[in-house]
Amino acid sequence: MKKILLMGNPNVGKSVVFSRLTGVNVIQSNYPGTTVGYTKGHLKIGKNEMNIIDVPGTYSLSPSCKAEEVARDMFFDENPDLIINVLDATNLERNLYLTLQILEKNIPTVIVLNMWDAAKRKGIHLNLEKLQEIIGLKIIPAVAVTGEGIKDLVNIINEITLNKNIKLSKIPKMDDSEKWAFIGGILSEVQKIEHRHPSLLEKLEDASVKPFSGIIIAIIVLLVTMQVIIGIGEFLINYILDPLYYQYYGPFITSLVQNSIPTGFIHDILIGSGYEYETSFGLLTTGIYVIFAVVLPYILSFYFILGFLEDFGYLPRLAVLLDSIMHKLGLHGYATIPIILGFGCNVPAMLSTRILEGKREKFIATTLIAISIPCMAQTAVIIGLLGQYGIQYIIMVYGTLLILFITLGAILNFLLKGESPEIFFEIPPYRIPHMETLLKKTWMRVKGFLLEALPFVFLGILAINILYLIGVMGALSNLLSPIMSQMLGLPDQAIDALIMGFLRKDLATAMLAPLNLSPNQLVVACTVLATSFPCIATFIVLIKEIGIKDMLKTVVLMLSVALITGTILNIILNGLL
Amino acid sequence: MITLVELENGKTATIKKIEGGPGLKNRLEVMNLREGKKIRKTCSAPLHGPVVLEIDGFKMAIGRGMAKKVWVEEI
Numbered sequence: 001m002k003k004i005l006l007m008g009n010p011n012v013g014k015s016v017v018f019s020r021l022t023g024v025n026v027i028q029s030n031y032p033g034t035t036v037g038y039t040k041g042h043l044k045i046g047k048n049e050m051n052i053i054d055v056p057g058t059y060s061l062s063p064s065c066k067a068e069e070v071a072r073d074m075f076f077d078e079n080p081d082l083i084i085n086v087l088d089a090t091n092l093e094r095n096l097y098l099t100l101q102i103l104e105k106n107i108p109t110v111i112v113l114n115m116w117d118a119a120k121r122k123g124i125h126l127n128l129e130k131l132q133e134i135i136g137l138k139i140i141p142a143v144a145v146t147g148e149g150i151k152d153l154v155n156i157i158n159e160i161t162l163n164k165n166i167k168l169s170k171i172p173k174m175d176d177s178e179k180w181a182f183i184g185g186i187l188s189e190v191q192k193i194e195h196r197h198p199s200l201l202e203k204l205e206d207a208s209v210k211p212f213s214g215i216i217i218a219i220i221v222l223l224v225t226m227q228v229i230i231g232i233g234e235f236l237i238n239y240i241l242d243p244l245y246y247q248y249y250g251p252f253i254t255s256l257v258q259n260s261i262p263t264g265f266i267h268d269i270l271i272g273s274g275y276e277y278e279t280s281f282g283l284l285t286t287g288i289y290v291i292f293a294v295v296l297p298y299i300l301s302f303y304f305i306l307g308f309l310e311d312f313g314y315l316p317r318l319a320v321l322l323d324s325i326m327h328k329l330g331l332h333g334y335a336t337i338p339i340i341l342g343f344g345c346n347v348p349a350m351l352s353t354r355i356l357e358g359k360r361e362k363f364i365a366t367t368l369i370a371i372s373i374p375c376m377a378q379t380a381v382i383i384g385l386l387g388q389y390g391i392q393y394i395i396m397v398y399g400t401l402l403i404l405f406i407t408l409g410a411i412l413n414f415l416l417k418g419e420s421p422e423i424f425f426e427i428p429p430y431r432i433p434h435m436e437t438l439l440k441k442t443w444m445r446v447k448g449f450l451l452e453a454l455p456f457v458f459l460g461i462l463a464i465n466i467l468y469l470i471g472v473m474g475a476l477s478n479l480l481s482p483i484m485s486q487m488l489g490l491p492d493q494a495i496d497a498l499i500m501g502f503l504r505k506d507l508a509t510a511m512l513a514p515l516n517l518s519p520n521q522l523v524v525a526c527t528v529l530a531t532s533f534p535c536i537a538t539f540i541v542l543i544k545e546i547g548i549k550d551m552l553k554t555v556v557l558m559l560s561v562a563l564i565t566g567t568i569l570n571i572i573l574n575g576l577l
Numbered sequence: 578m579i580t581l582v583e584l585e586n587g588k589t590a591t592i593k594k595i596e597g598g599p600g601l602k603n604r605l606e607v608m609n610l611r612e613g614k615k616i617r618k619t620c621s622a623p624l625h626g627p628v629v630l631e632i633d634g635f636k637m638a639i640g641r642g643m644a645k646k647v648w649v650e651e652i
Contacts, residue, residue, distance in 0.1 A: 060607035064600075091635055094609040122634065176603075180611065205636065211623035320638040324626035333627070333638075422640025423627045426608065429635070 002050040002161045008086035010057030011428040013114045016144035018054040019437040036070045045158040061101045083109045089119035103169040116141040123194035131190045136169045145434045232301035241293040250275035287461045298376035302344035303445040311433035329409025330364045333423045342373035346538040360418045372405040374530045389519040460536030489570040501529045520573040532562035581644040589617045590649035
């Protein structure tokens with residue numbers, strides 16, 4: 001099968017072109033040895049079938065980061081039959097540099113001038129015929145988001161991949177300064193720019209990185225984001241997933257197990273006591289409910305909103321805005337993204353710390369995420385337990401986590417030697433996201449979560465269920481409860497719940513709910529629950545990412561932080577209130 | 578000549594010289610930050626954060642340490 005590489009600078013709309021060209025059968029893969037992802041898809045024109053790869057965006061073939069290394073390796077090692085080089089028509093000068101590097105290799109290439117409409121709006125006039133003449137290749141003007149030009153692209157792809165006598169560009173090899181001079185020459189011939197006033201969106205772009213307005217915008221974005229994520233999540237649970245579980249799945253699975261294995265150990269592990277999710281504790285009842293009706297809806301809405309902010313172009317601005325603070329915590333503006341991801345699920349957050357350079361930064365980032373970034377499941381627990389008593393208690397928990405995040409980061413930055421590298425990237429313009437691409441991306445991430453985290457969550461639940469049924473959990477809590485209840489000011493049963501919660505947050509909620517704890521006690525319990533341990537899936541990824549030795553350090557830190565914070569909170573809350 | 582850090586917000590300038598090794602120069606160059614290019618400084622991010630500048634109508638964020646190595650002349 002023919003192989004096509006889709007290449008171009010970051011933020012030129014490659015993924016939208018990709019999404020237009022391929023059907024739904026898209027696979028997201030990682031390049032061997034990295035987590036820098038690329039997407040593979042299938043394109044069929046008549047009987048002509050092709051594989052198409054969406055290569056990570058790059059400015060040149062001489063890489064300065066992981067994603068660019070992947071792009072270079074793919075270009076040189078994959079032996080593609082055709083390159084589709086996507087260019088941003090509004091930024092031809094910089095985009096053409098990569099094009100010249102690609103053309104040197106003499107692989108059949110099609111050039112797509114994307115954002116043709118934006119160029120017109122910006123007052124950039126391009127003489128397409130002249131450009132084609134100079135480069136010696138077919139150039140397709142396109143607006144990928146509306147689908148304009150895609151048909152022409154498909155025709156040309158078909159033509160080139162079927163035909164053996166393909167025209168290659170006649171542009172000679174040049175060194176770097178010759179390339180820039182050549183590009184300068186091209187531009188003076190084909191491009192005319194007329195002055196336009198900045199649009200409202202462009203004014204907003206500036207406002208969101210300037211110190212004062214930027215921080216206000218960030219706070220608004222954060223609040224709205226939280227509202228929308230929770231809103232979508234609750235809608236999915238109340239109107240779709242809960243009814244499905246309680247009306248169809250629950251009754252079906254309990255009667256099935258009841259009929260085949262009426263009593264005994266296996267029965268208890270599988271369905272526990274009925275299908276009320278809060279009390280049954282069964283693998284196929286509570287386990288399934290928690291994964292699909294507690295965690296998944298929030299993960300889904302979280303990834304959708306995150307993808308929206310990403311495609312809109314907000315996240316890099318947040319990284320710029322927070323870069324200076326992040327450096328004081330031993331991190332880098334880029335670390336904002338794994339940290340934000342962590343609010344959805346710690347597993348992809350841990351995996352995405354690979355975009356950070358250096359072991360030190362990675363250790364700080366993963367540790368901070370594990371300790372002070374509650375995932376959606378934890379947030380659901382916190383809101384579920386404390387929401388009824390008022391927002392001030394929820395703020396207490398999150399405020400404590402924020403203080404922990406900053407103090408721990410500052411301490412780690414002070415203790416660990418080394419420096420974090422500087423920020424250097426393009427801030428993309430604001431753009432209204434393309435819905436289809438956004439939905440596709442959300443689905444791919446959700447699928448990734450299901451495939452990567454779910455088996456571990458399931459195994460964790462199984463292991464804890466077994467430990468619980470054979471009495472190990474009980475013994476453990478008997479041993480630790482007296483000390484902990486003294487320090488945290490909680491009854492013994494609550495400590496049992498916390499110990500359980502080390503591995504199963506959902507069970508902790510279920511166990512804490514009937515204890516009639518005061519709101520202050522719940523604040524302590526929730527904070528300890530959030531800081532002490534991430535879930536088992538995160539744990540396994542943590543070992544994979546930073547190694548067992550560093551993971552043990554993180555665990556010691558985590559447990560001490562949880563106990564110390566819980567004790568201090570207990571003293572403050574019960575002393576003052 | 579002044580560095581990018583010293584350039585006032587909102588001012589336009591021409592890049593005159595980039596200090597530093599070939600690695601840094603190459604990294605800046607592929608983003609089209611070259612000697613002779615016209616840039617406009619949008620702002621510095623809060624708390625002495627990175628410098629945000631505009632080049633060919635596109636925004637870039639560049640760390641302070643790097644920005645100190647880019648010498649410009651105000652237009």
